């Protein structure tokens with residue numbers, strides 16, 4: 001028995017399923033999860049001393065790679081002065097200012113500790129601001145585990161076939177309308193049916209939680225027009241894409257000006273930090289200025305804020321996003337070539353440093369096509385890649401992430417492994 005297996009066995013005695021977040025249990029791909037001892041750059045080392053090229057990147061935050069000296073050094077200096085005060089600190093202003101300067105639609109920002117808190121706050125703000133109750137979300141988009149948003153949700157909920165979670169009373173989710181991603185008509189139909197009833201449309205502009213799915217031309221622009229027409233708050237959940245696909249996230253690439261944006265992952269640099277930001281007129285409805293309540297004991301703590309500030313400095317260095325895009329293109333093109341060399345049906349969706357390989361279906365453009373994918377073949381691919389030293393997200397319905405610590409050598413090493421695994425799958 002490996003050390004990881006022994007640890008997993010022990011963990012299950014005290015932690016439900018042995019994990020503190022369900023996808024980590026590897027149930028969708030079979031086998032026992034690796035316990036990770038340490039990470040450096042683009043590699044992680046498991047409890048048995050095996051090294052892997054890491055494409056989980058802690059599910060997105062580690063755009064600078066593991067244990068970057070600049071981030072670690074800053075954290076070491078800050079931790080000596082205390083970890084949390086429950087009072088304002090100057091560093092919070094620095095991060096908030098950076099975010100408003102980086103993402104033009106964000107005029108004011110409130111820091112939270114998790115993406116779930118950010119989306120929960122965004123919805124409450126939209127409802128408080130408009131005085132309306134309903135919200136529209138999209139099948140396969142995941143916005144954390146808030147009750148109202150665990151409806152047709154992606155990520156772990158989809159991985160474990162619980163897109164509508166138990167424990168959410170119908171009364172809580174009855175105000176959630178579910179539209180189809182990349183379908184403007186499905187949104188228009190809801191808005192026309194109740195023109196004054198919908199407070200917000202929330203979406204991942206580039207969903208990463210049903211696997212990566214790109215927006216079709218005109219979809220995001222059309223949503224912006226529709227929401228303006230009906231006085232609805234447009235919320236971009238850029239927890240995955242913010243400061244990752246570009247400095248200003250997906251909204252910069254697609255030239256959209258949402259009313260509210262949720263951030264997380266990269267902006268916390270690997271520590272628990274997220275944010276909700278947007279137009280001052282809406283943000284100022286938050287307590288203590290307005291009547292929408294939100295709070296958090298560890299919100300904006302100096303450690304998390306420091307990791308965020310230093311990580312954003314690294315991500316914003318000249319040429320960083322160009323490099324991430326180049327590596328992403330190289331990996332995606334290489335995977336497509338490797339697929340073509342076999343008789344396997346699969347497609348690779350990729351934007352910049354985010355990508356997913358879907359088996360058994362081509363193209364994947366929404367929840368319906370994503371859920372038609374062959375998860376059994378994905379599981380075999382995942383296990384094959386793991387044996388070759390490549391650590392991928394353990395679910396078909398997640399995105400993989402490249403960091404600035406990856407290089408062309410690691411991409412080529414990954415492609416060599418993928419070619420060999422794909423050829424075995426095909427035979």
Ligand code: HOZ
Pocket residue numbers: 021022023024058059155156209398
């Ligand atoms: N649902 C998260 C990714 N979309 C997984 C987080 C984790 O397990 O750490």
